[in-house]
Amino acid sequence: MFRFIKGLFALIGLITVLLAAGGGYLAYRFLEREEPAPETIVLELDLDQPLAEYVPDDPLAGALFARTESLRDMVDSLDRARSDPRVKGVVARLGGDRIGTGKVQELRAAIQRFRDSGRFAYAFAETFGELGPGDRAYYLASAFDRIWLQPVGMVGLTGIGATIPFAREALDELQVQPELRHREEYKSFMNTFTEREFTEPHREMIEALVGDLHEQLVSGIAEGRGMDPAALRQLIDRGPFLDRESVEAKLVDQLGYFDEIRDAALDRAGAGAELVEGGDYLDVAGRPHGSGPTIALIYGTGSIQRGESGVDPLMGGASMGSDDVAAAFEEAAEDPKVRAILFRIDSGGGSAVASETIRRALVKAREAGKPVIVSMGEAAASGGYWIAMNADRIVAQPGTLTGSIGVIAGKVVTTGLWGRLGIDWEQVTRGRNATMWSPLSTYSESESQRLDTILDDIYGAFVRNVAEARKLPAAAVRDIAKGRVWTGSQAKALGLVDELGDMDAALGFAREAAGLARDAGVTLRLFPEPESPWRQALDLVSGRSEAAATTAVLGRLQPLLRELAPLVRDPAAETLSMPPTGLLR
Structure with a gap:
């Protein structure tokens, strides 16, 4: 009986907490919606932060904790605003090189759609990479009408690079043995564990990736800033740039502080204009694509x-x-x-x-x-x-x-490490391949054959499925796969x-x-x-x-x-x- 009463009170307590949380959330949302949006708006976006691809809608967390911004929030704010007559322009803070190329290109496209609707777009940075890279942040900024840089800031435009760790020497010191295999030579994930430097295919792939991404960076900035691509490549080789050098090179339109670009944007928007953060704007205006099939x-x-x-x-x-x-x-x-x-x-x-x-x-x-x-x-x-x-x-x-x-596929054999630590292991097994997945032993001949069969089967299925799905010859897929x-x-x-x-x-x-x-x-x-x-x-x-x-x-x-x-x-x-x-x- 006592346990029943105790459980009953626990249930009542849980329901009370839920009602309080839910009621608090509903009150929060009601009060938030009661405040009308200004009649003239300049959208303010914070792009000086890492952006998740997507954060599931979580209104309770939004009420109790700090807002988590996402790429979807940013793009939806811009796309909703470009059809809202109240919104006259956007001011974005950026500068940290913490958003990858794919996300930057998504944002650049959204900014271009926003500008194509007849609205202005201002970018502000305290610095484009402070004693560090700022290439992608500047690549994003080049999609805006005007770029402002805070005095003493820099434009860290130095080009694209890739850095990859190789841990074979450290694993050898630890007496850890990687038993890894791949299909095929460009599948270089295992190289981090098995190599001390680039293999030839690995280097070839990274060189091609960096080269293509660098050309995308150059062409995008050149188009956005109205510059000759060849001249821009020469500029990149001279970077990074101090504040006054950035203006002289026409990488930046004006030096100033955020309050100054804010005032300039509000003046351009017209009397009564106010800054509204992107997340707050979405709460009031709603996301785009809300009606129709x-x-x-x-x-x-x-x-x-x-x-x-x-x-x-x-x-x-x-x-x-x-x-x-x-x-x-x-x-x-x-x-x-x-x-x-x-x-x-x-x-x-x-x-x-x-x-x-x-x-x-x-x-x-x-x-x-x-x-x-x-x-x-x-x-x-x-x-x-x-x-x-x-x-x-x-x-x-x-x-x-x-x-x-x-x-x-494969495993990392740790027997040597355990031995250095003074730990011994014993195994009792039944079955020829019972130790196949054990990190305490290398592959036996029969286990090795089964692993190769698994790799060949999965890789073969991958190639066949791509060929069928993309309507390509299997031989052509093998050539571009690997x-x-x-x-x-x-x-x-x-x-x-x-x-x-x-x-x-x-x-x-x-x-x-x-x-x-x-x-x-x-x-x-x-x-x-x-x-x-x-x-x-x-x-x-x-x-x-x-x-x-x-x-x-x-x-x-x-x-x-x-x-x-x-x-x-x-x-x-x-x-x-x-x-x-x-x-x-």
Whole structure:
């Protein structure tokens, strides 16, 4: 009886907490909406920060904790504002080189659409990389009408570079033996563990990637600033630039402080104009694409894994669970209102099995009569390409990292390390290949044969599926596969993607696939749908939100962890992983 009463009071307490949390959230939203937006608006965006590809809608977290910005927030703010007569222009803070090329190109396209609507766009930076690189931040700034730089700031325009760690010597010192194999020579993920320097194919691939991305940087800045590309290359070789040098080189229009560019923007906007932050503007105005026939939007972001999606503390982002993404496709395919599916991918791959689960869900959605258009973000490589290849159309940014059609498998043998630590292990086994996955022994001859069979089978399936999906000869796919990473522009020339463009361009193709005009109004509906505030409150109380708190704690360590990720990830756990390029942010 006592236990029943205790449980009853616990339940009442839980309900009270939920009611308080939900009521507080609803009151917050009500009060927030009560404050009307100004009649004349200058949008203010903070682009001086890392941007997640996408953060699931989480209104309770938004009420209780600091707002988390995402690429989607930024682009949606600009796209909604360009059709709002109250919005006259945008002022953006930028300068940190913490947004990757693919995301920068997505933002540049959104800024260009905003400017094409007759509105102005001002960029402000305290510095474009303070004693560090600022190339991509300046690349983004070059899409704006005018660029202001704070005095004493710099323009760290020095060119694109890639840095990749090689840990073989350290592993030898630790007496750790990597037993890794790949298909084929450009699938260089294992090189971090097995080599002391670039192999020839690895260097060739990185040289080609850096070269293409550098040309994209040059051509984009030259177009935005009205400069000759050859002259700009010479400028880059002279960088970085001090504040006065930046003005003399016409890289910057004016030196000044943020309050000065703010006042200039408000004056241009007209009497009564006020700055409104992008997130606050979206709360009031709502996201774009809110009326018309329904197009489903499914996000596939982060490392691909079996099971549920979650948080990846190491990389500071989401992980893509095959169960959740496949369920989203199934739900969208069964919804009679959905006319087409837009699948946004930002992933360097992961589990081959999980990737196949998602690919099959995409195929089944198409068989159910729902066209699927893929929009590639920062990366859609290895497993990220596997889940994309069967789409009706694939759209990538020129700077997207894609391809990496290959496979890696193996293990890291740690017997020598344990011996140095004075720890001995004994094993009792039955079965010829019982120690195949054990980190305590190298592969026996029969185990080695089975591993090669597995690699050959997965790689063969990858090549065959790409050939069938992309309608390419298998021999041609083998020539461009071999584990090699390509930029989006290179991949288009090879037939791995159909079009170059951003998510807005992919949405246009989704409209066409749904039998609509390319610029028709549509409702872009997220699958799976966001949880209700009550469900979020229950998660908060039950502890499911602890992962988010862990990620926040690790936030300051993530830049270092990203650089060291190839060293701390299990190379045997992700058979379809893009090799490290030293380029992503």
